[in-house]
Amino acid sequence: MVGAGVIADYKTAHWEQIPAGMEEPDGKWVALHSGTMGFMVNVDALGSAPMPASRDDLLKPEYKGMVGYLDPSSAFVG
Helix, strand or coil, X not given: CCCCCCCCCCCCXXXXXXXXXXXXXXXXXXXXXXXXXXXXXXXXXXXXXXXCCCCHHHHCHHHCCCCCCCCCCCCCCC
């Protein structure tokens, strides 16, 4: 859309208060929300699997069937 020229630049009165990286410098877009990713571990459910140290660990076979998450399109929690 930006390349097609259909988005007009717009900067709010508080544009200078928006952190770098949360807006397009010319005013074509601005982030409305950001959050921190994290995960909780039920240590009782791990069995013999080691404690995961990163999200990448959750892709390993020993965690198959042990990862759950809320669907952000319907859970209304981000």
